[in-house]
Amino acid sequence: MKLSVDLQKRLSANFALDVKFSIPAGVTILFGASGSGKTTLLRCVAGLLRPDSGQIKIGDQILFDSDTRVDVPVRERKIGFLFQNLALFPHLSVAKNIEYGLDGCERTPAQQLTENILESFRISALRNHKPNEISGGERQRVALARALVTDPRVLMLDEPLSALDYPTQSQIIEDLRAWNAARDIPILYVTHSQREVFALGERVISLENGKILSQGTPQDVLEAPTHESLAQLAGFENFFDATVVSISNDSGTMLCRLNGATTEVEVPLSRVEVGSKIRIAIRAGDIIIAGEFPRALSARNIVPARIISLRREGTMVIAEIDAGRSFEVHLTPGACESLGLKPEQQVWLVIKTHSWRLVAARMVSVRQR
Amino acid sequence: MDWSAILLSLKLSSVVCGFLLLIGTPIAYWVTFSRWRWKFLVESVVALPIVLPPTVLGFYVLVGIGSQSPIGRAWAAWSGHGLAFTFEGLVIASFLYSLPFAVQPMTVAFSQVEHQLIEASSVLGASRLRTFIRIILPLSRNGVITATVLSFAHTMGEFGVVLMVGGNIPGVTRTVSIAIYDQVQSLDYAAANRTAWLLLLFSFAVLSVVYGLNRKSLAVWPLQR
Secondary structure, eight states, X not given: OOEEEEEEEEEETTEEEEEEEEEOSEEEEEEOOTTSSHHHHHHHHHTSSOOSEEEEEETTEEEEETTTTEEOOGGGSOEEEEOTTOXXXXXXXXXXXXXXXXXXXXXXXXXXXXXXXXXXXTOGGGTTOOGGGSOHHHXXXXXXXXXXXXXXXXXXXXXXXXXXXXXXXXXXXXXXXXXXXXXXXXEEEEEOOHHHHHHHOSEEEXXXXXXEEEEEOHIIIIISOOBHHHHHHTTOOEEEEEEEEEEETTTXXXXXXXXXXXXXXXXXXXSOOTTOEEEEEEOGGGOXXXXXXOOSOSOSEEEEEEEEEEEEETTEEEEEEEESEEEEEEXXXXXXHHTTOXXXXXXXXXXXXXXXXXXXXXXXXXXXX | OOHHHHHHHHHHHHHHHHHHHHHHHHHHHHHHHOOOTTHHHHHHHHHHHHHSOXXXXXXXXXXXXXXXXXXXXXXXXXXXXXXXXXXXXXXXXXXXXXXXXXXXXXXXHHHHSOHHHHHHHHHTTOOHHHHIIIIIHHHTHHHHHHHHHHHHHHHHHOOHHHHHHHOOOTTTTOOHHHHHHHHHHTTOHHHHHHHHHHHHHHHHHHHXXXXXXXXXXXXXXXXXX
């Protein structure tokens, strides 16, 4: 079973969704900042929102086709949908919530199915409770069970775990995996949490401003982000505009100067020319601070710098450092202490060439259509 | 105490209230969920009795159901007697007169049901009717009770419309408010006072129920996320 989507939907003068993709069975993550069109996309597929044009298919069955004027009503689409706020029916018990979608079933099998799913999601004890009498994680399980018990052909989850703590998240993710091992249906999972992407996703589709930015494995999309917006979501703190100074084809590197500074850094080679304007990014955790000039080191970038400020945030120290341009560097409190770092101190930033990422400017999007 | 008038009023109110729930509920549903651009015209018509003098409404109902009108003639052909100055005529007039008091509380209640719950219901395969019966109606319980109580009480206390359409026939169209008017006309202030007291207590009890319920519904509402 495969979900194929090709749809266009204009929501306002400056926002339109325009996507084309198809996903096989298994979990596909829909990744993107808020306002990128993730929820709109899910609503169109579920039939809660009518696309302006396009076609939506599950396997060979057409759910929507603007050319032939097919528009299967929501209630006949057999799509599981987990809403961001869960939308549990407040006046019905947990068991009644779950049974709600089994209206077409005979009474006894419906109760049996409900019992089974209560069991497998470990919520049997809550059967007679109302949704406002149980915890957030339990509510999430109930909502998931309610969507799954109807045996949907496609499952869509709109940031289902964003409000939960990490252990609860992992448990629910495991439950979902176990469930889908037997069913093997396409699951479209919206999130903007990297952790969920790596924990769940076999594929990632990243969305920006209503368009697909890139798609592939989580590693492809998040570890080597080719777009600044994605890089920001994937946790890159430092971005610099730079100009290519020289290119070394032999070593596969190039030297570039940070705009507005004399600082030069070595970055991985890319298909640009000397003089090209590029944009480079680096994670704050990938930069090493040295208290004195380091020798005999493989890292190619050793940049003299000065500490501007240090602030503790949880188990991490965030340093703001001036190396021609301002860098954000993350280090542990222990490292900070043993180096005796303090503001105004002279230090060196050590950066491996391949820690740098080249990112395309925000608006230059390479559409994969 | 004019017990026949009180009984008649109770009977009239019950019958009218039944019809209002039966017909007012679909109207309220339509008013809440329709996206028709001229919807406001229907809303205005439903709300007219709030601002219209009862005599005006009564006059047009009287003309509308009179022996000259198509409705009056059809009714006469079917039942053998006219509508004007009968209990049935009174039911029609009271129904129209109390319609906004049934439709408006239900419209408010229906529109306060979280939209996502309605969407969740249809994603789970429920038809509109099933969604209405299993989700919207139970979550609008207080609104429906308010509508019932208000339309019952409003019918109980009406005067002008009844006088115009029903006249003053003891046991047929002489309701409790007309009885009070009669008692005052015949200078029997003591009897008028007793009847009026009864109506006053009744109205107070009804309003207490309505406001008590609505206060509770507001306190409960934010818990429902």
